[in-house]
Amino acid sequence: AFKGPSAPPSSFPTASSLRIGIVHARWNTECIAPLVKGAVQAMKKAGVKEENIVVESVPGSWELPAGTQRLITAGQVQASSNVDDLMGATSLLDDGGNADASSQSSSKASRAAFDAVISIGVLIKGSTMHFEYIAQSCCEGLMRVGLDTGTPVILGVLTCLTEEQALQRSGVGEGAGVHNHGEDWGTAAVEMAEKCNR
Numbered sequence: 001a002f003k004g005p006s007a008p009p010s011s012f013p014t015a016s017s018l019r020i021g022i023v024h025a026r027w028n029t030e031c032i033a034p035l036v037k038g039a040v041q042a043m044k045k046a047g048v049k050e051e052n053i054v055v056e057s058v059p060g061s062w063e064l065p066a067g068t069q070r071l072i073t074a075g076q077v078q079a080s081s082n083v084d085d086l087m088g089a090t091s092l093l094d095d096g097g098n099a100d101a102s103s104q105s106s107s108k109a110s111r112a113a114f115d116a117v118i119s120i121g122v123l124i125k126g127s128t129m130h131f132e133y134i135a136q137s138c139c140e141g142l143m144r145v146g147l148d149t150g151t152p153v154i155l156g157v158l159t160c161l162t163e164e165q166a167l168q169r170s171g172v173g174e175g176a177g178v179h180n181h182g183e184d185w186g187t188a189a190v191e192m193a194e195k196c197n198r
């Protein structure tokens with residue numbers, strides 16, 4: 001079967017100087033956490049420094065376009081004014097209030113604009129049309145934020161009909177189709193950051 005992104009670049013020469021943001025929703029966190037971790041691990045493998053990866057969260061996927069736009073524009077503001085408070089939001093990966101690596105890194109790293117942002121959400125079809133409206137608006141919104149700001153926005157939104165589909169695509173569970181799509185999003189973010197910042 002035809003699968004996944006083929007032939008990413010074999011190396012990322014400027015990865016160590018890139019600054020990447022991740023904005024994630026807090027619905028379906030059984031999938032969100034591994035997706036975020038997969039993206040972070042792939043970016044570190046490509047050469048991005050952990051302190052240059054900023055993780056922030058919003059309530060749900062509907063808020064991803066606004067949160068992503070804010071992160072990008074706040075990052076641009078900080079690049080000139082060193083204002084530390086990005087969005088005042090909490091990251092799922094924080095252990096609630098303690099200044100762990102991700103929140104420390106966000107204040108320490110907030111010194112330059114973002115070279116790319118990954119927006120991560122998991123939508124699972126319920127019994128109403130709610131899913132379709134959020135999915136359509138969220139994806140179109142994220143496309144617009146990327147084009148309007150000129151900062152590459154990687155679409156990390158799973159739109160699944162079942163929980164099983166979401167778990168499989170988050171790299172959780174067994175079976176042939178299990179693959180953590182967060183890894184692909186991390187690599188795509190580094191590639192696009194390099195190509196859009198030349």
Ligand SMILES: O=Nc1c(NC[C@H](O)[C@H](O)[C@H](O)CO)[nH]c(=O)[nH]c1=O
Binds near residue numbers: 060125
């Ligand atoms: O409904 N299901 C989901 C959802 N709804 C909340 C929505 O994104 C938003 O946060 C609220 O409507 C408030 O604006 N958000 C998700 O990320 N995944 C879902 O599966």
